[in-house]
Amino acid sequence: MSELMLGNKAVARGLYEAGVTVVSSYPGTPSTEITEYASAYPADEMYCEWAPNEKVACETAIGASIAGARSFCAMKHVGLNVAADPLFTASYTGVSGGMVIAVADDPGMHSSQNEQDSRHYAIAAKVPCLEPSDSQECRDYAMLAYEISEKFDTPVILRLTTRVSHSQSEVVTGERTEKALPEYKKDIAKYVMVPANAVKKHVVVEQRTLDLTEYAETAPINTVEYGSTDIGVITSGICYQYAKEALGDKASYLKLGMVNPLPVKLIKEFASKVKTLYVIEELDDVIETHCRKHGIDVKGKELFTYQGEYFQSRIKQMILGEADEFIAIDENIPVRPPVLCAGCPHRGVFYILKKLGVMVSGDIGCYTLGAAAPLSAIDTTVCMGASISGLHGFNKGRKGEYEGKAVAVIGDSTFMHSGITSLVDIAYNRSNSTVIVLDNSITGMTGHQNNPANGKNIYGDPASAVNLEALAKAIGIDSVEVIDPNNLEQTERVIKQELAKAEPSLIIARKPCALLKTVKHKAPFSINSDKCKNCKSCMRIGCPALVSGDKCITIDPTLCVGCGLCTQLCKFDAIEE
Amino acid sequence: MDTKSVMIVGVGGQGTLLASRILGSVLVDAGYKVKVSEVHGMSQRGGSVVTYIKYGEQVYSPVIEKGQADIIVSFEQLEAARWISYLKKGGTIITNTQKISPMPVITGAAAYPDGLEDKIKAAGVKLIAADALSAAEKAGSARAVNVVLMGVLSRVLPGIELSSWKAAVEKCVPAKVIEINEKAFDLGREL
Numbered sequence: 001m002s003e004l005m006l007g008n009k010a011v012a013r014g015l016y017e018a019g020v021t022v023v024s025s026y027p028g029t030p031s032t033e034i035t036e037y038a039s040a041y042p043a044d045e046m047y048c049e050w051a052p053n054e055k056v057a058c059e060t061a062i063g064a065s066i067a068g069a070r071s072f073c074a075m076k077h078v079g080l081n082v083a084a085d086p087l088f089t090a091s092y093t094g095v096s097g098g099m100v101i102a103v104a105d106d107p108g109m110h111s112s113q114n115e116q117d118s119r120h121y122a123i124a125a126k127v128p129c130l131e132p133s134d135s136q137e138c139r140d141y142a143m144l145a146y147e148i149s150e151k152f153d154t155p156v157i158l159r160l161t162t163r164v165s166h167s168q169s170e171v172v173t174g175e176r177t178e179k180a181l182p183e184y185k186k187d188i189a190k191y192v193m194v195p196a197n198a199v200k201k202h203v204v205v206e207q208r209t210l211d212l213t214e215y216a217e218t219a220p221i222n223t224v225e226y227g228s229t230d231i232g233v234i235t236s237g238i239c240y241q242y243a244k245e246a247l248g249d250k251a252s253y254l255k256l257g258m259v260n261p262l263p264v265k266l267i268k269e270f271a272s273k274v275k276t277l278y279v280i281e282e283l284d285d286v287i288e289t290h291c292r293k294h295g296i297d298v299k300g301k302e303l304f305t306y307q308g309e310y311f312q313s314r315i316k317q318m319i320l321g322e323a324d325e326f327i328a329i330d331e332n333i334p335v336r337p338p339v340l341c342a343g344c345p346h347r348g349v350f351y352i353l354k355k356l357g358v359m360v361s362g363d364i365g366c367y368t369l370g371a372a373a374p375l376s377a378i379d380t381t382v383c384m385g386a387s388i389s390g391l392h393g394f395n396k397g398r399k400g401e402y403e404g405k406a407v408a409v410i411g412d413s414t415f416m417h418s419g420i421t422s423l424v425d426i427a428y429n430r431s432n433s434t435v436i437v438l439d440n441s442i443t444g445m446t447g448h449q450n451n452p453a454n455g456k457n458i459y460g461d462p463a464s465a466v467n468l469e470a471l472a473k474a475i476g477i478d479s480v481e482v483i484d485p486n487n488l489e490q491t492e493r494v495i496k497q498e499l500a501k502a503e504p505s506l507i508i509a510r511k512p513c514a515l516l517k518t519v520k521h522k523a524p525f526s527i528n529s530d531k532c533k534n535c536k537s538c539m540r541i542g543c544p545a546l547v548s549g550d551k552c553i554t555i556d557p558t559l560c561v562g563c564g565l566c567t568q569l570c571k572f573d574a575i576e577e
Numbered sequence: 578m579d580t581k582s583v584m585i586v587g588v589g590g591q592g593t594l595l596a597s598r599i600l601g602s603v604l605v606d607a608g609y610k611v612k613v614s615e616v617h618g619m620s621q622r623g624g625s626v627v628t629y630i631k632y633g634e635q636v637y638s639p640v641i642e643k644g645q646a647d648i649i650v651s652f653e654q655l656e657a658a659r660w661i662s663y664l665k666k667g668g669t670i671i672t673n674t675q676k677i678s679p680m681p682v683i684t685g686a687a688a689y690p691d692g693l694e695d696k697i698k699a700a701g702v703k704l705i706a707a708d709a710l711s712a713a714e715k716a717g718s719a720r721a722v723n724v725v726l727m728g729v730l731s732r733v734l735p736g737i738e739l740s741s742w743k744a745a746v747e748k749c750v751p752a753k754v755i756e757i758n759e760k761a762f763d764l765g766r767e768l
Contacts, residue, residue: 004605004613029617110616134612167639168601168613238639245637313642326644326662329700333659334687336679338589338624369622374684447617539684544623547678548685556677558710558719 005171007164010135011074011102012037013171014142016046018098019179020072022064023048024057026417027446028076029111030165031104035074036449039458045176050449050458053384053417054079058086058101065090065099065155066191068182070146074102077118078383082418084121087155091125092201093191094153096182098146104160107282108309111445113364113381115307117283122157122260126205128212129157129260130221131237135169141221141257152208152215159259161282163238163309213261221257224270228252231319232274234267234287234298239280239310246315262290271296278303278319282310340369342545343514343521343561346438348485349409350377351541351565352492358499359406361394363387363414366444366513370409374542378409385410385418392422392431403432404499410435413443413451416466420475426504427476434498434505437468438485440513448516472506479505486511488568514561522562522577527553531574538566538575580633582641583734586660587652588677589626592723595749596650597628599727602745604632607737614639625656625679648733650726652709653677658693661700670702671729673709673722705729707768713761718754721761728765 005013011034015023023046025035039048051057057073064071075083080103087101103121106112122129128148132141138160145156189197216222227249235243236256243253254270256262271277271291279288279300288300303318304310316322340347350370353360354377362368362378363386371378380390391408410419415437426433443449450456455465472480479501483494491509498505512519524545532552539546545559546566555575567575583600587593594615601613609632616626629641643662649670651657657672664670672694681687690696698704707729713721724746731742742762750758 004601004611006615032617163614163639166615166617168598168611168615169636169639170605170610241637241639309640311640311642312638313645324642324644325666327664327666327700327702328662329658329696331658331690331693331696332687333655333690334679334681336588336623336625336655336659338622339680341590341622366622373680373686445622536685542680542684544678544680544683547683559677 002170002172004168005135006033006166006168007132007135007138007160008033008166009037010138010171011142011158011160013173014139015072016041017139017174017176018070018143018146019177020046020070020146022061022069022071023073024051024060025074026051026054026057026079027443027449028079028104029446030106030162031074031076031079031102031160032446032449033165034102035458043459048458050451052452054083055086058083061099061101062086062090065095065097067097067184069097070179071097071099072102074104076112077103077105077116078112078114079103080118080121082384087121087127088125089193090155091127092193092198092205095149095155097179098149099155100142100145100149100158101155102158102160104162104165105283106162108162110162113383115283117286118157118159119259119286120284122159123286126209127155127157127260128152128258129159130257131159131259132164132257133237133240133255134164135167135171137257138164139171139173144221152212154208159237161238209261213263216258216261216263217266219258222263222266223255223257225253225255229274230276232270232277233280234270234277234291235280236287239282242310242312243280243315246312247319250320256287259286262287264294267291267296268294280304280310280315337372338369339372339542339544340366341514342543342559343563345440345485345509345511345514346370347375347541347543348488348491348565349436349438349509350375352488352495353377353407355492356495357405359394359402361387361391361406361408363408363410363419365411365414367409367411367438372542374540384414385422388419388422388435389425391433391435392426392429395431395433400432406433407495407499408433408435409438411444412437412439412441412453412468415468416452420471423472423477423506424475431504432502434507436495436507436509439468439508439510442513442516444513448513468508477504477506479503480508481505482508482510484511485509486563486565488565514563522564524555524557524560525562525564525567525575525577526555526557528574528576531572533572533574535571537569537571540569541565578633580631580636582646583630584641584646584649584660584663585628585630585652586649586656587626588656589622589624591652592720593626593628593652596723596727597630599724599745599749600630600730602748603737603741604630606741606745609633610636612636612639625659627660648730650730652722652726654693655679655689657697658690661697661702664702666701668702669705669733670697671705671707671726671733673726674706675710675722705733707765709765709768712764712768716761716764717757721758724750724758724761725765725768728762729768732766
């Protein structure tokens with residue numbers, strides 16, 4: 001049977017059919033739905049979990065593989081930075097049950113802080129990397145990855161990009177094949193990577209790369225399609241689809257389903273049959289560099305950029321010199337950037353932080369939107385967990401000058417991911433720093449995943465919840481306060497109080513995400529136009545439900561959730577329930 | 578047939594994803610090859626969002642670019658104007674007449690443009706403007722704007738059986754709001 005499926009859903013289907021039994025991931029756009037869809041299959045067939053971070057997820061998959069199970073973890077590109085440590089050595093140990101790491105890159109940065117190309121990790125860790133170009137290939141390549149993993153004794157990276165992960169196309173599915181769990185046998189030479197063993201394993205890894213290169217020469221997923229031989233295109237993943245749409249039968253194609261290691265003879269043979277050879281690959285010049293290294297003349301990044309997504313029209317323009325016509329209207333269209341939702345519990349904290357004029361060391365999550373106007377509260381955003389350690393470094397760098405006027409803000413899920421060790425650093429080194437955990441009881445930005453602090457597992461079943469207050473005390477933070485971020489008076493008072501203290505402190509701003517179905521909302525508020533003086537005090541919180549007008553402010557009843565934050569700013573009692 | 582391209586544009590939170598899934602389901606039932614490209618993550622938070630639906634005998638790229646869309650369904654007026662350059666010459670825009678102010682308008686840094694409908698028509702576009710919000714409210718929920726607009730689209734998109742649309746609505750919306758959405762779809766067909 002066939003079904004229209006998101007690429008990520010098709011990967012989950014492939015895992016299920018391949019007989020995978022252990023899945024551990026941390027959410028990250030555009031990879032999140034793989035694990036969500038995987039968790040829809042029966043847990044006794046394919047156990048799924050959210051791990052606190054990608055390193056833990058990857059290590060869980062490694063352990064399951066050593067146990068003989070087919071295992072899996074998924075992450076976004078920056079998640080692989082976190083999981084890189086286990087990956088590089090799992091390459092040496094190899095596997096027992098097949099192990100696959102799906103990593104979803106985000107060219108164009110739809111929801112990411114950088115645009116890194118994960119193929120470099122496959123090269124650096126010396127593991128094979130497959131790259132599907134549509135949902136059917138997502139399912140098929142996920143299954144093939146397990147065969148390659150077990151045949152060549154290696155973890156395999158399944159590289160996705162946003163347009164593959166988040167596009168739907170038809171998928172023909174099959175039945176699940178259960179893999180019998182082999183008996184566990186202790187194998188110190190294979191799995192204990194002390195130098196004496198690792199030295200021997202490195203030799204194995206280099207031979208494996210040679211074997212995999214030989215495999216790549218005839219691999220069924222590296223395919224040649226001949227059209228006109230005036231133009232030859234070497235490509236992979238979503239760029240294949242763009243190239244086919246742009247050039248059709250005006251070109252011949254070498255589509256590489258396996259992007260590490262790359263074949264040599266296959267490329268040379270294809271190159272010999274076409275007049276002009278182009279490499280079309282988003283982000284870095286991985287295939288192009290490989291071609292040049294082997295003396296194959298190609299056109300690549302001199303035509304195509306290292307930045308963003310390509311699409312068909314760019315390819316058509318660069319290779320055929322053709323452009324589509326389009327309509328334009330003469331109108332200045334205001335931008336519509338993403339904003340914190342109406343009723344978002346983060347808003348009150350950012351309003352107060354801006355009012356106090358403090359330096360705000362930010363982190364990764366919905367609350368990064370606290371950097372947007374009119375709140376404009378956040379000073380920095382680097383990576384998961386960096387708010388806390390970054391604040392510590394900032395305070396040390398300013399020699400204490402900012403200790404009473406700088407804070408870190410981090411979400412509950414991000415704190416679980418990699419904020420805890422940073423807070424340990426602050427406690428251990430007696431850093432006079434104030435950290436605010438924005439605890440909205442969910443992983444918000446990626447679409448509401450449970451996490452170790454909210455008391456539910458991936459299946460929504462009750463789970464132990466990390467007690468943030470007790471954790472802080474246990475690591476040596478003596479000053480811990482809990483606030484309601486929708487109470488502006490309390491929020492301002494407590495932040496001032498903690499900033500004034502000459503010791504590390506933690507403030508937990510606790511209120512669940514306004515989008516959670518379990519959160520009960522009040523009816524929308526409205527503005528009494530007789531009382532409103534149009535002073536715009538309420539507009540400073542940047543709520544999308546408040547709209548400015550010539551005479552008075554109005555409230556959009558389709559957006560307002562009655563959180564009441566704006567009422568605390570109105571001096572004329574004009575905002576009514 | 579040539580590949581046909583439909584864009585669904587709107588504001589994050591308006592339910593554009595669900596609409597694209599209904600349309601995708603209808604087109605698969607009609608026997609087309611279909612690709613749907615969605616947007617997840619940060620831009621969903623009240624930002625400008627777009628979904629591409631392409632169908633035909635063979636679809637390669639899931640993405641629609643400037644000058645390539647046959648139909649644009651906009652959930653909000655300003656978004657119709659924002660994406661107009663993506664329309665093919667002679668293409669159709671269906672827009673909800675609802676206005677949702679973006680943050681620069683809310684803060685007073687920019688103005689919401691006047692007379693957008695006229696400007697879109699003046700560009701030679703076939704424009705169908707519909708008050709989908711009122712229809713959705715009449716059906717029982719302001720959230721059903723997406724299904725009202727699918728009702729409007731069902732009048733414009735050739736070659737699809739009405740029963741197929743209704744089955745897709747039933748399949749894609751949550752069970753407890755099927756009745757509201759069936760009503761919303763029917764009201765959309767009358768707009």
